[in-house]
Amino acid sequence: MTSLAHQLKRLALPQSDANLLTRSEVASLLFDPKEAASMDRSTFYALGCTGLEELLGIEPAFLEFQSTLFSPASTTLERSIQSKEVNKKLDAGISLFLTRLCPYFLLKPAHKCIEWLVHRFHIQLYNADSLLACALPYHDTNVFVRVLQLLKISDSDVKSFCLSLFVQKPGVPLSRGTLIAHCYTDLSFMDFICSLVTRSIEAYSGHSGSCSQLRVIFSFYASTIVPALDAVDRVSNTIISKLLPYVQTGLKSSLADYKAATYMIVCQLAVKVVMEASLVDSLAVHISKSLIKEPVLAKEGVGCLIVLRPRSQSRDTSSHCCRVCPVGCCWTSI
Known part of the structure; x- marks a missing residue:
């Protein structure tokens, strides 16, 4: 890849998204984007940790994420300036967490955890396919619609079907017939x-x-x-x-x-x-x-x-x- 081509490709990366550079509106699963913009990081972190604690009361397999995605150190990690290796490891951890979260997706503690991951790690941009997979079994619910509205997937992405075919009417869940x-x-x-x-x-x-x-x-x-x-x-x-x-x-x-x-x-x-x-x-x-x-x-x-x-x-x-x-x-x- 030429230097120019590499620079052009970087322009399409999630960290270049203008939404990450403004606080007028912030992506959120639980709150209105403008309301979310007025909330500080500690609020989102406390919400995520509460959700994780509640999940641990149901499923011990989430314990390992206390020291990674929900650790105090995660509050200062800005993935857009991290190395490729760090982001690769982070992606693997997020993918594993969302895969384990799938059976519990409809529970409120799960929504709290997703809210933290959206706010801190921009998973709707970097990990859209993992987030979609987590929510897909619940395609006929309103919370699935809210997740889908968070996603931003390029036309070249193999998972672009979720935008091109799933959202026929804003706010309407995916019908079983369309899915099949x-x-x-x-x-x-x-x-x-x-x-x-x-x-x-x-x-x-x-x-x-x-x-x-x-x-x-x-x-x-x-x-x-x-x-x-x-x-x-x-x-x-x-x-x-x-x-x-x-x-x-x-x-x-x-x-x-x-x-x-x-x-x-x-x-x-x-x-x-x-x-x-x-x-x-x-x-x-x-x-x-x-x-x-x-x-x-x-x-x-x-x-x-x-x-x-x-x-x-x-x-x-x-x-x-x-x-x-x-x-x-x-x-x-x-």
Whole structure:
């Protein structure tokens, strides 16, 4: 990149946003922008710390953030003048916090914490995708609308769909129909939803054996992907190849709720796509092994096998068929 190109790129960075240089209005989740501008940093910090303390009464996994994002030192950290390495570490911490916060997003303590992160670290500018992921399962709520109105994402950003398609009318929550339609028309969005699940599991790894707090995430995952597969006229190979890695991960998971959500997706794929027998066999083997490990889902797993087994190419060769490649990583039309 030339020196001029680098300078032009810096002009588009969040720290160059004029809103960060004026106190007439300040971005806020909880307050009017003008009211927020009249409040001092200590007020926002106290609000954030109160929210974190309240969350700790529910979820111990937030404890580590007392010494980072909510530490006294954070009140003097201005990220716009920090090095790339410092900002990278800060981004990782914010992403982890927001991922863990997602199951508790509708609680008032969560809003207090987000308010501090918006005020101090400008997460609506620097960490827009992480903030969107935190709020997305609650797309039909007013607080989601308030979060969305905070975001500023460039047209070149892969997550720009949240601005181009989500806000049809100011202040109106995202309808379920719009969410589902966008899921199968924009595969980057479908991947965004699927990866939300895997990131959430990773974020709580070592903190909760059953990850029961993630049930809302698994429910959102299944209730979005399954209707999207049902609504699309033809499940393309591109859609299937996008979903397959997540299906395989879900079937191998030790988390019952994640596995149950995956069973639902497999059933919908089986209904929508006529698969080659070898692919059906591969999925059936994965499901059978999962039944041995998780007998609590025996009824659901057997039901999935019943739906899956008749849906092979040998039963119907006139419909759209798919086959798995030798390494099991992609599907192709035949």
